[in-house]
Each structure stands twice: as structure tokens, then as C-alpha cells.
Amino acid sequence: MSTRETAVRTYLHRWAEAAGAHLLVVDPHEESDSLSEAMAARGVHVTWARTTTDGLIEFGRHDPQAVVVAPETPGVPAEEFVAAMMRYGAPYVVAALEHARAADVAAVMLAGASAVVTRPYSAPELWELLNRSPRPLEEHARVVVGPIELDAGAYRVAINGERIADLPLKEFELLRTLMLRAPGIVTDDELRAALWGTADRRPSGNTIAMHVTRLRGRIGDVADVRRIRGRGYSLTIN
Structure with a gap:
């Protein structure tokens, strides 16, 4: 494997x-x-x-x-x-x-x-x-928010019905976590738990911000991943 x-x-x-x-x-x-x-x-x-x-x-x-x-x-x-x-x-x-x-x-x-x-x-x-x-x-396997569809079983993301290039694993996890809560806010601690699991492996907020920046570039202008200072991130459809 x-x-x-x-x-x-x-x-x-x-x-x-x-x-x-x-x-x-x-x-x-x-x-x-x-x-x-x-x-x-x-x-x-x-x-x-x-x-x-x-x-x-x-x-x-x-x-x-x-x-x-x-x-x-x-x-x-x-x-x-x-x-x-x-x-x-x-x-x-x-x-x-x-x-x-x-x-x-x-x-x-x-x-x-x-x-x-x-x-x-x-x-x-x-x-x-x-x-x-x-x-x-x-x-629980398939999540749809606006034009974005994520299928965890198939490891697939589509926008407006068109499959996009496979996301790196952490960005896939990040997108799914944000979609599950959209348009609500996911805190930094919740993102660390969802993406990295155990506390001794959790990175700083700068690492999360880096993945968010990369995810924004991959999903284009159909949605915005907003930073809410002191609280976390949210996904909103444009």
C-alpha cells in the first residue's frame, strides 16, 4: 500500500x-x-x-x-x-x-x-x-455547500459539477471540516483536532494559515475562506 x-x-x-x-x-x-x-x-x-x-x-x-x-x-x-x-x-x-x-x-x-x-x-x-x-x-460521506461537492469515499471534490485536481490531504481535510460547519465558524483548536488529531502533533496557527491560503487558491472565487480574528475560520459561498 x-x-x-x-x-x-x-x-x-x-x-x-x-x-x-x-x-x-x-x-x-x-x-x-x-x-x-x-x-x-x-x-x-x-x-x-x-x-x-x-x-x-x-x-x-x-x-x-x-x-x-x-x-x-x-x-x-x-x-x-x-x-x-x-x-x-x-x-x-x-x-x-x-x-x-x-x-x-x-x-x-x-x-x-x-x-x-x-x-x-x-x-x-x-x-x-x-x-x-x-x-x-x-x-456523512458526501457534503455539498453551494457549488462545492466533496465526496470523502471517492476522495473527490467537484465545483459546479466539474471535478478539480485532487487536493493534498490536509487541504482536503480542511475543506471538509469547513464545509461541515459552513457558514459557521470553526475554531483553530477544532481545526487542529480535525487535521492533526493528538495534541502533541498539533501545529501553530501559522501552519493552519498556510493551508488556508493554498486552499483559497485551489477553490478559486466560488467561495471564500474567511479568517475571523480571535475565533477561527468560516467558509462562505460568493
């Missing part, structure tokens, strides 16, 4: 975890790196839990848009786990099905699950299923 591919993959995981949708999978048997990566490319961060007790902790921590639960997961019974979540947030719950255990799904469905997914899990199947939920996930 090339350095660029590794960097893009790392970026997809980071922004999915920080700003994307969350999918909680509560299953004692399956934890798939390939599924996590495929969902991250769609703007969905997958959190795995091997017991329903851990699942409740992760549910409280992340407030996921959707939860997949295998009926045989140890801990509190799966139907009680679903009922507990429903009392606090009513997420979109999907029961994981193995044909040999089809009868086990009934109790989970009666407790509040809305759909069934077969195992082994498939990213396209999950994506299609979750986009039927009351909180569809597709918006």
Missing part, C-alpha cells in the same frame, strides 16, 4: 470517528477490519462490543445512529439490551441473523429492532439497510 493510500485510510477513520455517523455492532463472534474500513469510507465509524454490557457503555458514550445486535451476545439478554436503549434514545436497531438461530431474532424484534441483517456482515448490505433508517447515513 502506498504512503498516500495509507494516509487517506487513516484520515477516513479519523474523520468518521470525530464527525461522522456511528454504528455500534454488538456481537461476540465478529470483528471485521475490512467492514470497519469500508464503512469508514462512507463516513461511518464502527464500534464493536462483545457483550451487551459493553454495548450499553458504548451506546452511552457514542449515541450511535444505529445498533446491530446478535441475539446470542452474552451479558443481559439481547431483548433487555434493546429495551434499555429504547428508553434512552430509540436508535435504529438491526438484529443480526444466522439461519440456524432464526427463532432467536423474534424476541429482539419484539423489543424494538426494526430490521434484520445476515452474517457475515456486508458493508453494501449494511449501508443500504441503514440508509432506510430515520437517521440515514449517506450524508
